[in-house]
Amino acid sequence: xxxxxTITPAESGKLTAAEYVLGVLSAAERRQAEQRMAHDQTFANxxxxxxxxxxxxxxxxxxxxxxxxAWQRIARAVGRRNPGAAGESLWQSLVFWRSFAIGSxxxxxxxxxxxxxxxxxxxxxxxxxxxxxxxxxQPNFVxxxxxxxxxxxxxxxxxxxxxxxxxxxxxxxxxxxxxxxxLIDPTRPVRVDVPPxxxxxxxxxxxxxxxxxxxxxxxxxxxxxxxxxxxxLTSL
Amino acid sequence: xxxxxxxxxxxxxxxxxxxxxxSMGAEVSRSQLTAALARVAGGDRAALQIVYEDTSAKxxxxxxxxxxxxxxxxxxxxxxxxxxxxxxxxxxxxRASPITWLVAIARNRAIDRLRSAAGCRRLEPIxxxxxxxxxxxxALDLVEASQEASRLGMCLEQLEPRQAVAIRAAxxxxxxxxxxxxxxxxxxxxxxxxxxxxxxxxxxxxxx
Numbered sequence: 008x009x010x011x012x013t014i015t016p017a018e019s020g021k022l023t024a025a026e027y028v029l030g031v032l033s034a035a036e037r038r039q040a041e042q043r044m045a046h047d048q049t050f051a052n053x054x055x056x057x058x059x060x061x062x063x064x065x066x067x068x069x070x071x072x073x074x075x076x077a078w079q080r081i082a083r084a085v086g087r088r089n090p091g092a093a094g095e096s097l098w099q100s101l102v103f104w105r106s107f108a109i110g111s112x113x114x115x116x117x118x119x120x121x122x123x124x125x126x127x128x129x130x131x132x133x134x135x136x137x138x139x140x141x142x143x144x145q146p147n148f149v150x151x152x153x154x155x156x157x158x159x160x161x162x163x164x165x166x167x168x169x170x171x172x173x174x175x176x177x178x179x180x181x182x183x184x185x186x187x188x189x190l191i192d193p194t195r196p197v198r199v200d201v202p203p204x205x206x207x208x209x210x211x212x213x214x215x216x217x218x219x220x221x222x223x224x225x226x227x228x229x230x231x232x233x234x235x236x237x238x239x240l241t242s243l
Numbered sequence: 244x245x246x247x248x249x250x251x252x253x254x255x256x257x258x259x260x261x262x263x264x265x266s267m268g269a270e271v272s273r274s275q276l277t278a279a280l281a282r283v284a285g286g287d288r289a290a291l292q293i294v295y296e297d298t299s300a301k302x303x304x305x306x307x308x309x310x311x312x313x314x315x316x317x318x319x320x321x322x323x324x325x326x327x328x329x330x331x332x333x334x335x336x337x338r339a340s341p342i343t344w345l346v347a348i349a350r351n352r353a354i355d356r357l358r359s360a361a362g363c364r365r366l367e368p369i370x371x372x373x374x375x376x377x378x379x380x381x382a383l384d385l386v387e388a389s390q391e392a393s394r395l396g397m398c399l400e401q402l403e404p405r406q407a408v409a410i411r412a413a414x415x416x417x418x419x420x421x422x423x424x425x426x427x428x429x430x431x432x433x434x435x436x437x438x439x440x441x442x443x444x445x446x447x448x449x450x451x
Contacts, residue, residue, distance in 0.1 A: 014436075014439055014440065014443070018443055019439075021446075022439055022442055022443065025442040025445075025446065026438075026439075026442070028347075029410065029413045029414055029438070029442070030309075030350065030354045030413055030414060030417040030418070031413050031418065031419055031420050031423070031438065032419070033358065033419060034355070034358035034359065037354070037355065037358070055338055055339060056449075058339065058343060058344075058347045059338075059339055059340070059343055059391065060391065060394075060395055060445075060449050061395070061414055062343040062346050062347060063343075063391045063392035063395050064392075064395065064411060064414045064415065065301075065305055065346045065350070065414075066392055067415075068301070068304045068305050068308050068415070069304050070300035070301045070303070070304045071300060071303050071304040071307055072299075072300045072303070073299050073300065073303040073316075073317060073320055074317065077299070077303075077317050077320055077321065078292070078295055078299070080321050081291075081295065081320075081321050081324045081325065082288070082292070084321065084325055085288060085291060085324075085325065085328050086288075141285050141286045177281075179278040179281065179282075181275075182274060182275045183274045183275075183278070184273075184274040184277050184278065184336065185277070185278060185281060214278070214282065216281055216282065216285065218281070227335075227336075227337040228337075229277075229336045229337055230281050230336075231335060231337070232332070233284050233285070233332035234281050234282065234284045234285035234332070235285060236285060237281070237282050237285045237287060
């Protein structure tokens with residue numbers, strides 16, 4: 008602002024993001040802002056800034072339970088779409104060849120690999136395993152965790168194309184954020200040494216997930232790309 | 244304004260639908276929602292249902308507040324969760340909290356719906372003086388407010404009361420400048436100036 012309180016053109020441009028988030032713009036101005044957001048990263052960051060800050064005002068809005076039929080409508084609409092939406096189609100683009108028979112054979116090989124791994128675990132706590140899929144259907148990985156929770160084996164259960172992007176494995180304990188277990192190879196079985204602080208976190212209410220990340224893995228320590236496979240841990 | 248008054252303006256609805264402190268934060272942990280959204284991105288319908296069960300009452304409240312019509316709000320609620328289903332992979336936990344991301348989607352959808360049905364809405368007048376003078380104590384709200392919320396509260400407190408009231412009304416009800424000018428009985432130019440100067444001051448305060 009100038010001394011007499013006039014808003015300068017530069018300030019006016021910067022204000023658009025705040026006005027968009029606040030909700031005072033007309034329909035046409037909102038579409039303009041959304042188009043700008045798609046290609047102007049500075050503007051998109053400004054929107055994110057205001058959403059995070061102004062968004063806390065919504066804390067004061069009382070929750071109102073929607074009618075039961077609202078969820079049924081959503082579930083039906085989701086069911087009509089391609090199962091798995093983005094995740095599934097992305098996964099399909101990675102799978103270069105998978106017939107039902109071959110898929111089943113690979114799954115069997117993967118499971119045998121996993122079982123062999125568990126077999127050599129010392130007796131004690133039951134070992135855990137998980138089949139990781141995307142939106143139902145055939146799993147894409149089978150993972151087995153040894154009884155002490157210190158080591159695991161991740162076996163691909165689908166034939167995958169070699170891809171420049173990295174796949175990162177995550178442990179998601181119930182009620183916690185994802186923890187990285189490192190990168191995995193979608194073309195061969197990988198043994199993963201569990202970081203000591205996560206050894207006790209492999210429980211039946213935890214889940215495993217695989218996300219697509221930039222080469223070298225997620226730069227933030229949290230999944231940044233789409234999750235292409237996930238599944239809950241189950242006791243054998 | 245003293246703390247009690249400002250906090251009351253901040254936490255009490257402008258059209259009299261004041262509410263207590265939000266319980267979402269306590270009930271649903273941020274990390275659980277983040278994990279569920281990661282699973283939704285992978286096409287997990289069960290995870291979408293978890294997200295719905297944890298957040299639909301909050302988001303329905305947000306839609307209802309903006310649209311003032313249950314059937315419209317229900318339609319928009321469906322759009323919101325279908326957007327979540329399609330765009331969950333775009334949620335970046337490093338950049339936003341899951342509830343902030345969800346509330347932003349709900350507000351945007353509700354405001355778009357509101358704009359598409361312009362003209363059929365009854366506007367409640369806002370009496371600035373009355374809002375500002377409300378003496379309801381809000382100590383509990385202050386205690387429970389997130390750091391982010393307290394920060395915003397502090398910064399809004401530094402604005403002129405009418406600026407803070409206008410900004411809050413805009414956010415809560417999704418009004419345009421024209422509608423806010425009508426509700427507060429001031430010329431359009433005055434309303435624009437209040438809000439824009441308020442936002443610039445707010446930006447400076449939130450940044451430091």
